[in-house]
Amino acid sequence: RFANPEVVFEGWYPIGTAHGFRRGKARRVPIGKRDIVVYRDFDGELHAVERACGHLGADLSLGKVVGSGLQCAFHRWCWNADGSCANGARIATYALRERWGVAWVWAGDSPAYDLPNPESENGAHVLRLPMQRIACHPHVVLGNGLDISHVVGVHRFHFDGEPRVETEPHRVSVQVRAHFHPTLMRYILGLAHKSANWTFTNIGPSLAWVKVDSPTPFELVWAARPLPDGSCATQTLFFLPRWRALTRAVPMMIATTWADRRVLSGLEFRPNFVASDAIFARYAKLVEGLPEWSSSC
Ligand code: FES
Ligand SMILES: [Fe+2]
The missing domain is CATH 3.90.380.10 (Naphthalene 1,2-dioxygenase Alpha Subunit; Chain A, domain 1)
Incomplete structure (x- = not known):
């Protein structure tokens, strides 16, 4: 499975410059052959969710940022930042970091380790x-x-x-x-x-x-x-x-x-x-x- 393009292992992946993710905007980001959707809410927090809406699978990058969540463009279900929806449905969310001007996403459940820490000097x-x-x-x-x-x-x-x-x-x-x-x-x-x-x-x-x-x-x-x-x-x-x-x-x-x-x-x-x-x-x-x-x- 090493160097196999069909397999993505859990880890921290750089997804672009942090300032490239604008408030109120959602964007598709590929990690291997799958995409996630990353959006910045109106408080400036960055969030990452799976691309397919938890209702019928519409592309959530077409959605609208509302409060700290994302509203699907198809039937307007609203997905909160924790992946929950008022009707009890859920979608996957991913941990994010903004460090050194770069946005990083953890592909996987919860991070097993942190980003490296260069010496302070x-x-x-x-x-x-x-x-x-x-x-x-x-x-x-x-x-x-x-x-x-x-x-x-x-x-x-x-x-x-x-x-x-x-x-x-x-x-x-x-x-x-x-x-x-x-x-x-x-x-x-x-x-x-x-x-x-x-x-x-x-x-x-x-x-x-x-x-x-x-x-x-x-x-x-x-x-x-x-x-x-x-x-x-x-x-x-x-x-x-x-x-x-x-x-x-x-x-x-x-x-x-x-x-x-x-x-x-x-x-x-x-x-x-x-x-x-x-x-x-x-x-x-x-x-x-x-x-x-x-x-x-
Ligand atoms: S597919 Fe997203 S709300 Fe229906
Ligand atoms: Fe080399």
């Missing part, structure tokens, strides 16, 4: 990149940091010792000590031969959290939401102790993601893990052990 400055689409399943995109063998071939790092792996509930992380192979760009950025230490943590099916200690301390939260065509929408957030860190962190990460994007675009995943994929395979196992998102109310 790194959280001084948050840079949110626009969402991007990558023609690859999000599990493969996000598991990229645990795909240790490509770090040498694609990103041209040399390891200083074996990467250290840790597994916790909902998480797999790898701590890497390496140094930069010299390239022209790295000479320009002053990174050639420098040591690079980072911890890459995958959280659930949809989040990755990178803590870089050197050459420049910063953190990165990287998230992806599956789209109906099997591709994904990714959200990248930088957490920087000072804006000056941007001059190294951003070119370094842009070069990294550009190199990844080139090999990930159009990838059709095959689960043929071999011994050198052991850490990546551990992430696949973690994902496969997660509950699937069901449509039950």
Whole structure:
């Protein structure tokens, strides 16, 4: 079920910039092949409900925001923010967070864990990149940091010792000590031969959290939401102790993601893990052990 476009696992998914959800407006948001409806009420609260009305299944994104609920466009049943209706019927609702200017929805019943918490000193400055689409399943995109063998071939790092792996509930992380192979760009950025230490943590099916200690301390939260065509929408957030860190962190990460994007675009995943994929395979196992998102109310 890993990297299978037919399956969505429970987790936090980024659904767009928080300010993109306007008061009094409802919008359809795809998560994999299913849509949910997200609306902001007139008090400014964001809500998420299943797309099909609990009466005859009309598309609730066509509905009207009334008070803190949503009125279906078909027979005008009103669905409260908790999914209840005055006649006793119910629809599914989903937990939401608005953090770092991004709206996040928990696909599933109640959240099993929270969004990551970058160190307060790194959280001084948050840079949110626009969402991007990558023609690859999000599990493969996000598991990229645990795909240790490509770090040498694609990103041209040399390891200083074996990467250290840790597994916790909902998480797999790898701590890497390496140094930069010299390239022209790295000479320009002053990174050639420098040591690079980072911890890459995958959280659930949809989040990755990178803590870089050197050459420049910063953190990165990287998230992806599956789209109906099997591709994904990714959200990248930088957490920087000072804006000056941007001059190294951003070119370094842009070069990294550009190199990844080139090999990930159009990838059709095959689960043929071999011994050198052991850490990546551990992430696949973690994902496969997660509950699937069901449509039950
Ligand atoms: S289908 Fe929504 S009220 Fe009838
Ligand atoms: Fe990579």
